[in-house]
Amino acid sequence: MQLRYWKVRPYVLTAGRTRTRQPLLVHTLVSVPYYDAVFAAGLLPEARSLYEQARRTARSVAELSAVCGISLGVTRVVVDDLAATDRLLVHTDHDNVDFRLLERLRDGLRKLA
Amino acid sequence: MRSTDITRRTTWRQRAARWLDPTVARWDVSPPETPEPPPPEDRGPGPWPAICEQFALRILASAYQMGAHLEAVEADEQDPERLERLYRIDHANTRIRRHAENLQVLLGRRVEDADPQTVPLVDVVRAAASAVEHYPRIRVGHVVELAVVEFAADDVIRVLTELLDNATRFSPPTAPVTVSAFVTEDGGVLLRVEDAGVGLHPDHLTQLNALLTGRPAAPVALDPAAHLGLAVVAHLAVAHRLRVALTTRPAGGTTATVAVPGALLCEIPTPGPAAAAPAPPPAWPPAGHGTESWSTPMATPHRGTDTPTVRLATLDGPAAEPPPTTGPPTTGLPRRVPESVRDRVPAPRPPADTGAGSPPEAWPDETAAFAAGVSDARTPTDGEGRQ
Numbered sequence: 500m501q502l503r504y505w506k507v508r509p510y511v512l513t514a515g516r517t518r519t520r521q522p523l524l525v526h527t528l529v530s531v532p533y534y535d536a537v538f539a540a541g542l543l544p545e546a547r548s549l550y551e552q553a554r555r556t557a558r559s560v561a562e563l564s565a566v567c568g569i570s571l572g573v574t575r576v577v578v579d580d581l582a583a584t585d586r587l588l589v590h591t592d593h594d595n596v597d598f599r600l601l602e603r604l605r606d607g608l609r610k611l612a
Numbered sequence: 613m614r615s616t617d618i619t620r621r622t623t624w625r626q627r628a629a630r631w632l633d634p635t636v637a638r639w640d641v642s643p644p645e646t647p648e649p650p651p652p653e654d655r656g657p658g659p660w661p662a663i664c665e666q667f668a669l670r671i672l673a674s675a676y677q678m679g680a681h682l683e684a685v686e687a688d689e690q691d692p693e694r695l696e697r698l699y700r701i702d703h704a705n706t707r708i709r710r711h712a713e714n715l716q717v718l719l720g721r722r723v724e725d726a727d728p729q730t731v732p733l734v735d736v737v738r739a740a741a742s743a744v745e746h747y748p749r750i751r752v753g754h755v756v757e758l759a760v761v762e763f764a765a766d767d768v769i770r771v772l773t774e775l776l777d778n779a780t781r782f783s784p785p786t787a788p789v790t791v792s793a794f795v796t797e798d799g800g801v802l803l804r805v806e807d808a809g810v811g812l813h814p815d816h817l818t819q820l821n822a823l824l825t826g827r828p829a830a831p832v833a834l835d836p837a838a839h840l841g842l843a844v845v846a847h848l849a850v851a852h853r854l855r856v857a858l859t860t861r862p863a864g865g866t867t868a869t870v871a872v873p874g875a876l877l878c879e880i881p882t883p884g885p886a887a888a889a890p891a892p893p894p895a896w897p898p899a900g901h902g903t904e905s906w907s908t909p910m911a912t913p914h915r916g917t918d919t920p921t922v923r924l925a926t927l928d929g930p931a932a933e934p935p936p937t938t939g940p941p942t943t944g945l946p947r948r949v950p951e952s953v954r955d956r957v958p959a960p961r962p963p964a965d966t967g968a969g970s971p972p973e974a975w976p977d978e979t980a981a982f983a984a985g986v987s988d989a990r991t992p993t994d995g996e997g998r999q
Contacts, residue, residue, distance in 0.1 A: 510742070514748040515699055515747070525690075571690060
């Protein structure tokens with residue numbers, strides 16, 4: 500899905516930034532804590548479509564990138580910007596990783612190999 | 613012959629004098645030098661514009677090629693550091709494209725842009741910013757929701773690029789430059805570029821404004837290197853009847869305004885916004901409902917089964933194709949459709965197979981049989997659905 504005119508280069512959407520304040524992985528879930536229509540109307544197209552898409556249910560960064568047709572690098576930075584003003588909630592799920600399950604999975608895969 | 617000998621001798625003398633005493637005035641040398649350039653100019657442009665144009669076209673072609681490769685690599689890149697480098701390359705490539713385009717404009721040629729289209733003003737602003745060296749300082753202010761028509765969009769982008777370039781170049785390296793777009797009384801749009809630079813000298817300002825209207829009052833005694841972009845702006849402003857002006861801000865700095873006439877504007881094309889905001893809903897509800905059905909109560913799935921719109925639409929179309937396509941992607945509800953279709957398919961198929969034996973004349977019969985099969989298949993499914 501191509502939304503922008505091709506002369507609008509990706510770096511201009513993030514003012515050249517590629518790094519985020521917090522780790523945003525492909526599978527990191529993002530949601531909108533409270534939806535503000537006025538705020539959404541004032542956003543630039545990319546931020547707006549990301550905000551709208553994350554509104555209903557929590558979505559992963561990769562999913563948002565695909566749905567909105569925005570490259571992953573740009574999606575990360577724009578999501579990070581929105582999260583910095585608490586407009587988006589980033590679900591850090593690092594504590595929930597079940598290492599025992601992963602180890603068992605790894606062992607099972609090794610048996611298969 | 614003689615005069616040149618004299619001038620040569622004087623220049624040699626002057627040079628020697630200056631070498632001995634650097635304070636010797638330079639104006640002694642310049643008068644004899646200036647009469648010489650006119651003869652080559654009088655010979656006419658010759659083949660050079662055509663050659664320059666060819667070079668510009670080749671540079672453009674290379675820039676396009678590089679841009680296409682960059683786009684693909686940028687989309688896949690996940691490492692921030694490498695992505696930043698790619699952005700820098702992309703930025704340099706975009707500026708190369710801009711300069712090649714400007715060269716064509718100055719040669720009086722119309723630039724053949726790749727994939728021209730109606731461009732929303734927000735994208736006009738951002739496309740212009742993309743080709744400016746100090747783009748991170750550009751802030752997008754309030755931009756009215758209108759678009760520039762296809763044949764003028766790229767030229768408006770070029771005009772704005774040069775004005776933004778001037779604004780960022782001649783203002784403090786930390787000060788932001790703001791772009792905004794407002795509707796005017798006559799139905800046009802006013803693009804404003806505000807900078808916080810040192811501003812321009814009043815005499816300078818009038819000269820530049822005269823240049824921008826395309827009617828320079830006097831031979832412009834401005835440094836061409838510093839105002840390279842404004843020559844491009846003047847060309848394009850005249851071509852599209854854009855009114856470009858520079859004004860000094862009382863608070864310091866300069867405001868550049870571009871009045872885009874109403875004839876060059878239109879609503880943002882519906883496919884664009886439809887794809888941006890409302891279209892995802894039509895495309896995504898199937899998947900959205902699928903995910904919701906896990907988290908929300910049973911009410912929504914039921915509604916999904918009752919509404920026949922999706923299923924009927926697929927059945928009305930080519931009957932052979934939709935069942936496989938609808939089957940796999942949808943999870944809970946469509947399962948019933950493939951089953952029911954599978955049950956009914958044997959009935960329509962036999963007539964179709966017999967019809968295949970006698971090709972040309974049997975065609976109406978075949979279609980009739982097919983239609984009957986479809987209607988047969990449909991009525992029982994409805995019944996099942998209701999039960």
